[in-house]
Amino acid sequence: MFRLKREFISLTAFAAFLIVLPLLMPNAYFLDVATKTIINAIVCVGLNLLLGYAGQISLGHAAFFALGGYATAVLGSRLSVPAPLAMLAGAVLVGVISYVIGRALLHLRGHYLAMATLGFGAIVSIILNRELAITGGPDGMPVGPFQIAGYSLPSALGGYVLAAVGLFIAVKLATSLINTRAGRALRAINDSEIAAATLGIEVAAFKVKVFVISAIFASIAGSIFAHADRFITPVEANFLRSVEFVAMVVIGGLGSVVGAIVGAIIFTLLPQMFAHFEEFRHVLTGALLICIMAFMPSGVVPTLASLWVRWTEPAAREKGSVHGAA
Amino acid sequence: MALLDVTNVSLAFGGVKALSEISFAVNEGEIFSIIGPNGAGKTSLFNVVGGVYIPDQGEVHFAGDNLRDLSPAKRAARGIQRTFQNLQTLQSMTVLENVMVGMHLRQSSGFISALLGLPRIHEENEFAVRASMEFLKTLNLEHLSRQQAGTLPYGAQKRLEIARALAAQPKLLLLDEPAAGLNPQETIEMAEVIRRIAKQGTTVLLVEHDMRLVMDVSDRVFVLNFGRALACGTAKQVSSNPEVIEAYLGVETPEENSRAAVN
Ligand SMILES: Nc1ncnc2c1ncn2[C@@H]1O[C@H](COP(=O)(O)OP(=O)(O)OP(=O)(O)O)[C@@H](O)[C@H]1O
Ligand SMILES: [Mg+2]
Numbered sequence: 182m183f184r185l186k187r188e189f190i191s192l193t194a195f196a197a198f199l200i201v202l203p204l205l206m207p208n209a210y211f212l213d214v215a216t217k218t219i220i221n222a223i224v225c226v227g228l229n230l231l232l233g234y235a236g237q238i239s240l241g242h243a244a245f246f247a248l249g250g251y252a253t254a255v256l257g258s259r260l261s262v263p264a265p266l267a268m269l270a271g272a273v274l275v276g277v278i279s280y281v282i283g284r285a286l287l288h289l290r291g292h293y294l295a296m297a298t299l300g301f302g303a304i305v306s307i308i309l310n311r312e313l314a315i316t317g318g319p320d321g322m323p324v325g326p327f328q329i330a331g332y333s334l335p336s337a338l339g340g341y342v343l344a345a346v347g348l349f350i351a352v353k354l355a356t357s358l359i360n361t362r363a364g365r366a367l368r369a370i371n372d373s374e375i376a377a378a379t380l381g382i383e384v385a386a387f388k389v390k391v392f393v394i395s396a397i398f399a400s401i402a403g404s405i406f407a408h409a410d411r412f413i414t415p416v417e418a419n420f421l422r423s424v425e426f427v428a429m430v431v432i433g434g435l436g437s438v439v440g441a442i443v444g445a446i447i448f449t450l451l452p453q454m455f456a457h458f459e460e461f462r463h464v465l466t467g468a469l470l471i472c473i474m475a476f477m478p479s480g481v482v483p484t485l486a487s488l489w490v491r492w493t494e495p496a497a498r499e500k501g502s503v504h505g506a507a
Numbered sequence: 508m509a510l511l512d513v514t515n516v517s518l519a520f521g522g523v524k525a526l527s528e529i530s531f532a533v534n535e536g537e538i539f540s541i542i543g544p545n546g547a548g549k550t551s552l553f554n555v556v557g558g559v560y561i562p563d564q565g566e567v568h569f570a571g572d573n574l575r576d577l578s579p580a581k582r583a584a585r586g587i588q589r590t591f592q593n594l595q596t597l598q599s600m601t602v603l604e605n606v607m608v609g610m611h612l613r614q615s616s617g618f619i620s621a622l623l624g625l626p627r628i629h630e631e632n633e634f635a636v637r638a639s640m641e642f643l644k645t646l647n648l649e650h651l652s653r654q655q656a657g658t659l660p661y662g663a664q665k666r667l668e669i670a671r672a673l674a675a676q677p678k679l680l681l682l683d684e685p686a687a688g689l690n691p692q693e694t695i696e697m698a699e700v701i702r703r704i705a706k707q708g709t710t711v712l713l714v715e716h717d718m719r720l721v722m723d724v725s726d727r728v729f730v731l732n733f734g735r736a737l738a739c740g741t742a743k744q745v746s747s748n749p750e751v752i753e754a755y756l757g758v759e760t761p762e763e764n765s766r767a768a769v770n
Pocket of ligand 1: 520523524546548549
């Protein structure tokens with residue numbers, strides 16, 4: 182009961198934060214950065230389920246993101262499908278694709294998923310660039326606002342609200358999962374596949390399911406991005422974007438929902454903060470990330486959390502209570 | 508009818524014949540021990556029964572069914588559980604969560620209800636916590652329930668694996684050296700635990716180097732040597748078998764015991 186109450190309080194505080202945040206943004210530029218950060222965070226919360234809890238790497242999440250975005254763009258803007266339906270269609274498409282990929286590969290040991298998703302991402306990138314008639318090619322295509330029954334919020338704020346609602350739902354879903362039979366099974370697989378199998382957990386089936394779920398998170402985030410940016414280009418499917426998503430989750434801290442969000446914040450804000458260093462900003466960003474990984478190898482949030490526990494109650498260390506599940 | 512029936516099983520790793528034409532049957536409710544020097548093939552035999560290794564030859568029947576095509580997870584679903592000689596506790600999870608994972612097969616909620624946080628999840632969790640605490644009590648671990656499993660001493664992790672396996676309510680429990688790393692007092696308690704498990708209706712297959720424990724609890728003992736069956740019978744019969752004494756008991760017991768203690 183106690184845990185439920187604490188979870189409820191954290192989620193309420195998180196919702197309040199998301200509501201207040203746009204009021205604190207001095208101008209449209211900052212609001213846009215906040216929106217982009219939140220959209221990245223949605224992908225990270227989903228990817229963390231795969232990477233942090235099931236221990237599997239995907240290098241194709243940018244492709245799932247782009248597919249969601251293009252489903253929204255093509256179906257919504259070209260074919261006038263209602264926005265929520267277009268978003269759903271993208272999610273279903275990505276769900277089916279990720280299921281097929283996962284089903285074929287996830288019973289194998291090793292990093293087949295990483296390689297296959299990398300290849301898949303490249304294919305998506307090529308298709309988005311080449312299919313001019315449908316996707317507009319490298320120039321991309323415009324996207325309308327997110328409308329329900331013909332009604333939509335004013336454009337910049339509309340994007341933010343959509344992203345914030347998306348992230349809140351993503352966080353709610355992910356935190357619900359962790360302390361359940363399915364969530365424990367995932368964590369068990371990450372700790373010891375042989376033990377998990379011996380306890381009756383169908384390891385491959387669980388990996389496939391969590392891969393599909395995390396791909397769908399990325400797809401929804403992509404749809405939100407298309408509406409928020411009112412434009413989408415094949416750059417979104419870029420391999421480097423996939424690597425960035427993985428890096429965000431690792432930097433924030435594997436296996437922590439808060440970590441996934443913090444990773445997205447750090448990774449999205451740093452290049453912006455260093456913007457006036459022009460081309461040096463990538464060097465600075467890289468150097469800072471290397472420092473983070475050197476001093477906090479398990480990620481920012483788990484490291485700070487264990488420091489906090491050690492600092493506040495030395496005896497609590499032996500309870501090993503920090504799980505980063507909040 | 509035998510609960511577990513191993514027939515003519517052979518298994519080789521390259522040139523090493525880990526198991527050669529092994530046959531035995533374990534009756535329901537029995538405590539059946541497998542002993543033999545290091546490298547005799549005991550753990551390999553567990554891996555064959557558990558489905559980790561597919562034997563080159565021979566068959567394993569459980570409750571009348573051929574297990575050949577069943578994965579370890581499917582065998583678990585049939586009622587086979589095991590512990591590991593080299594620990595396989597879930598290191599990053601708490602002691603309590605380890606045992607809750609042991610209840611995986613007895614519960615049924617999936618991803619959808621978990622993601623949506625449906626009420627049945629909370630009921631399931633509460634039941635799992637309560638039941639798991641009981642299993643922890645059985646193995647004297649309840650005071651450690653909130654600790655991370657990886658931080659426990661070796662002996663406690665061995666007991667945790669037993670608690671976790673019991674949580675699945677298995678018909679057959681395979682214990683691979685449960686007394687390794689335990690002090691004499693803990694070993695006596697372990698004997699008591701094993702007897703209680705059998706009394707509650709779980710058949711036990713025991714691999715153990717501590718001869719006092721084996722002689723104490725076993726209904727029957729099966730002796731392996733270099734992958735071959737050397738003898739099978741009651742503890743008394745086996746310990747007076749000259750071949751067994753030569754291969755194992757007589758010469759090696761003291762050394763084996765000290766090895767088991769540090770292992
Ligand atoms: N995965 C493997 N690959 C290669 N050889 C193996 C493998 N597993 C076991 N062996 C070999 O098979 C033989 C039997 O090993 P096994 O682990 O079954 O012995 P054991 O009776 O359990 O020994 P111990 O008392 O030391 O635990 C040994 O020679 C071992 O080296
Ligand atoms: Mg062994």
